[in-house]
Amino acid sequence: MNPHAPDFSRTTRRGFLRLAAASASLGALAELRALPARATSSAEPAGARFFNPTDTEILTQIAERMVDSGHSAAPRLRATGAIETIDRTCRELDPALTSLLPTVVRLVEYGPFFFDWTFRRFTQLSDQEKDASLNGWMTSRFEVRRLAFKALRNLSILGYYSQEESWPLIGYAGPLLRSPRPAP
Amino acid sequence: MIEKLLERGGDLVERADVCVIGSGAGGSVAAAELAVAGRSVVLLEQGHYWTRADFTQREDEMLPRLFEEAGMRQTEDGAYTILQGRNIGGSTVHNLCYAFRAPDPILRLWREEHGLSELTVEALAPSFERVEKNLRVKPILEAELNALNRIIRSGAQRLGYSGWVARHNREGCIGAGYCILGCSYDAKQSMLITYVPRASAAGARIYANARAERIEAEGGRVRRVLGSVVDHDGRVRGSVEVKAKVVVLAAGAVASPDLLLRSEIANGSGQVGKNLHLHPSVMLAGFMEEPVHAYRGIPQSYYIDQFIDLEKDPHRGYILMPITGFPVLTGANLPGFGRAHFAQMAKFSRMVGLLALLHDRSAGRVASGRSLAKPRIAYALEEGDRRQLSESLVHIAKVLFAGGAKTVLAPYWHDPLELAPGDDLSVLERRGVREGEIGLASTHPQSTCRMGRDPGTSVVNAWGESHEVAGLFLADMSVFPTSLGAPPQLTTAALADRTASHIVARWPEFAG
Numbered sequence: 001m002n003p004h005a006p007d008f009s010r011t012t013r014r015g016f017l018r019l020a021a022a023s024a025s026l027g028a029l030a031e032l033r034a035l036p037a038r039a040t041s042s043a044e045p046a047g048a049r050f051f052n053p054t055d056t057e058i059l060t061q062i063a064e065r066m067v068d069s070g071h072s073a074a075p076r077l078r079a080t081g082a083i084e085t086i087d088r089t090c091r092e093l094d095p096a097l098t099s100l101l102p103t104v105v106r107l108v109e110y111g112p113f114f115f116d117w118t119f120r121r122f123t124q125l126s127d128q129e130k131d132a133s134l135n136g137w138m139t140s141r142f143e144v145r146r147l148a149f150k151a152l153r154n155l156s157i158l159g160y161y162s163q164e165e166s167w168p169l170i171g172y173a174g175p176l177l178r179s180p181r182p183a184p
Numbered sequence: 185m186i187e188k189l190l191e192r193g194g195d196l197v198e199r200a201d202v203c204v205i206g207s208g209a210g211g212s213v214a215a216a217e218l219a220v221a222g223r224s225v226v227l228l229e230q231g232h233y234w235t236r237a238d239f240t241q242r243e244d245e246m247l248p249r250l251f252e253e254a255g256m257r258q259t260e261d262g263a264y265t266i267l268q269g270r271n272i273g274g275s276t277v278h279n280l281c282y283a284f285r286a287p288d289p290i291l292r293l294w295r296e297e298h299g300l301s302e303l304t305v306e307a308l309a310p311s312f313e314r315v316e317k318n319l320r321v322k323p324i325l326e327a328e329l330n331a332l333n334r335i336i337r338s339g340a341q342r343l344g345y346s347g348w349v350a351r352h353n354r355e356g357c358i359g360a361g362y363c364i365l366g367c368s369y370d371a372k373q374s375m376l377i378t379y380v381p382r383a384s385a386a387g388a389r390i391y392a393n394a395r396a397e398r399i400e401a402e403g404g405r406v407r408r409v410l411g412s413v414v415d416h417d418g419r420v421r422g423s424v425e426v427k428a429k430v431v432v433l434a435a436g437a438v439a440s441p442d443l444l445l446r447s448e449i450a451n452g453s454g455q456v457g458k459n460l461h462l463h464p465s466v467m468l469a470g471f472m473e474e475p476v477h478a479y480r481g482i483p484q485s486y487y488i489d490q491f492i493d494l495e496k497d498p499h500r501g502y503i504l505m506p507i508t509g510f511p512v513l514t515g516a517n518l519p520g521f522g523r524a525h526f527a528q529m530a531k532f533s534r535m536v537g538l539l540a541l542l543h544d545r546s547a548g549r550v551a552s553g554r555s556l557a558k559p560r561i562a563y564a565l566e567e568g569d570r571r572q573l574s575e576s577l578v579h580i581a582k583v584l585f586a587g588g589a590k591t592v593l594a595p596y597w598h599d600p601l602e603l604a605p606g607d608d609l610s611v612l613e614r615r616g617v618r619e620g621e622i623g624l625a626s627t628h629p630q631s632t633c634r635m636g637r638d639p640g641t642s643v644v645n646a647w648g649e650s651h652e653v654a655g656l657f658l659a660d661m662s663v664f665p666t667s668l669g670a671p672p673q674l675t676t677a678a679l680a681d682r683t684a685s686h687i688v689a690r691w692p693e694f695a696g
Contacts, residue, residue, distance in 0.1 A: 065521070065522055066521045066522065066525075067521075067522070067525075067526070068522040068523055068526070069523060069526035069529075070523045070526070071526070071530075085244045088244075089254060091417070092248050092417050093253070093254060093417055094417055094418030094557035094558075095419075096554065096557040096558045097253055097418075131522055134521060138521065138598065139598055143261060143262065143620075146262065146620070147262045153521050154256055156521075158243070158244060158254075158512050158516075161243075161511035161512045161515050162242065162511070167511065170511060170529050170531075170532035170533065171475055171477075171532055171533030171534075172510070172511050173480075175240070175241030175242060176241060176360050176362070176368075177240060177241050
């Protein structure tokens with residue numbers, strides 16, 4: 001079992017509703033732009049992560065579906081630096097832009113429970129069910145859900161398609177400059 | 185002197201004749217010309233000072249460095265992506281170097297409908313000439329057209345559409361194609377390597393990481409600018425105070441009105457932040473039989489002006505322009521997710537893009553948000569503009585097919601439409617362009633502090649000076665009275681040049 005797999009086994013529907021309410025409500029998501037973010041303090045230690053391990057695992061499973069190619073030669077998202085790239089990008093942006101992102105990730109995790117009346121979390125679904133759940137966010141009649149979907153989708157694209165391993169698959173020859181990758 | 189305040193540390197306390205806010209196409213020109221004329225100048229730029237050595241040609245590194253909100257700034261409803269620079273040199277560091285003068289009929293419109301009788305072609309010519317010389321503007325050579333632009337030109341010519349090879353501000357371009365991520369070769373003649381060094385050489389003190397947060401006036405005159413030293417991620421590291429006799433605000437058509445609104449000055453007309461035009465654009469993707477690697481070479485060198493006739497009607501029309509992107513920017517503009525999204529990404533090397541850039545009448549607004557990093561931007565298409573963009577989809581598809589595309593994708597978010605040669609293209613006009621259904625973008629927000637003769641309906645006069653606060657000037661795209669109807673880099677720079685000349689000529693008034 002993945003040591004970072006979310007353990008919300010004791011969370012009830014009421015618990016989720018509390019989580020949703022406590023996270024400043026879906027209405028607050030209307031403040032979202034394409035990139036959500038975190039709250040950091042200036043005392044943050046060097047090397048600190050934007051997402052905690054639990055949220056990182058949820059985000060990874062979301063991103064895996066967002067960029068799934070169904071192609072056997074495609075590099076697995078977990079085998080690339082995609083999630084590290086997303087985390088670094090979020091760390092480098094103004095907290096005013098990104099503070100809601102962990103909440104969005106949690107809402108997607110509990111989305112099936114809340115929006116689809118399924119007593120399982122996103123990370124407990126099959127790939128097909130995950131796609132159906134994400135499709136619900138993408139096509140929702142609520143603008144805030146669509147914005148949240150777009151934010152996660154664009155982050156996933158940024159993370160995955162900035163990795164050299166993904167370029168041969170789409171025929172991108174890569175930069176003319178060959179600079180070393182930054183340390184994660 | 186160009187100083188990174190983050191590296192220096194501490195607060196910034198300065199006194200100068202002129203404080204310029206923003207270092208893009210307007211601010212850097214104003215700063216340079218004022219410094220050359222002997223004024224002491226302090227230039228504040230909230231973004232970082234990146235140079236060619238930092239331009240790595242990688243999207244994950246350059247998008248957060250060069251763009252507001254990492255290139256994903258949007259209107260409040262998420263319908264429009266707005267690309268704006270955030271660095272020394274502003275958007276000129278990432279733009280694609282189209283170099284157009286303000287169209288004559290637009291200047292006429294500004295004279296006739298906004299009372300700007302001073303803005304004649306003849307009066308602006310010296311400013312355009314100076315700017316073009318300093319930016320080394322010249323025609324793009326035939327040999328410099330890349331595969332993408334040749335395909336688009338071929339399609340236009342087959343259809344008999346009017347189109348032209350543009351002028352640009354490049355010198356010694358090797359055609360790498362990474363213009364939008366910053367030029368690693370200093371071939372792009374952006375403000376970063378032209379006017380900013382010119383200002384510095386003339387003695388201007390230029391500070392990166394210095395965010396202006398308030399402009400103070402006293403007795404009807406500007407007095408000082410207050411702000412913060414900020415990290416690239418917005419964290420405050422110190423304070424900024426610049427006392428100046430003149431302030432030139434050139435932070436762009438989003439940040440400039442935000443700053444005026446927060447400062448509660450110069451808005452007796454109630455027009456600050458209103459009249460936002462975007463030059464909204466919509467794009468279709470064509471897929472060729474063989475790889476064309478459209479991202480190599482000069483990205484935009486040709487344009488189609490068949491559908492804009494400003495002499496006939498200065499209020500409407502659109503230009504068609506080739507467009508390409510790297511994997512992240514392309515992926516963000518393609519619809520769907522997972523396997524459906526990948527089905528289009530898999531054809532990346534065969535992809536050619538063509539967009540319509542609308543000369544819009546629709547007017548949105550900019551308002552202050554909870555944070556300076558997050559202004560509130562609202563915009564919606566008027567029906568006439570919507571009809572034009574919908575019609576443009578048909579012409580884009582025609583050009584792509586005539587240029588040899590085997591399929592064309594209309595990237596509707598939830599139900600993309602894929603067309604083959606011979607298909608009925610009127611379906612595109614019927615489905616049309618509606619916010620939230622298809623990707624819309626803007627690289628030219630403008631008009632939020634518009635010029636005009638009437639202080640009741642405009643923010644600044646024909647010289648860019650506030651109608652209300654003496655010594656406060658605006659010198660960016662926010663002053664355009666209407667949509668420009670052409671890429672705005674040169675016009676922004678020329679108006680800033682003219683504003684600087686005016687300040688120099690009237691200096692005894694301000695010095696007193």
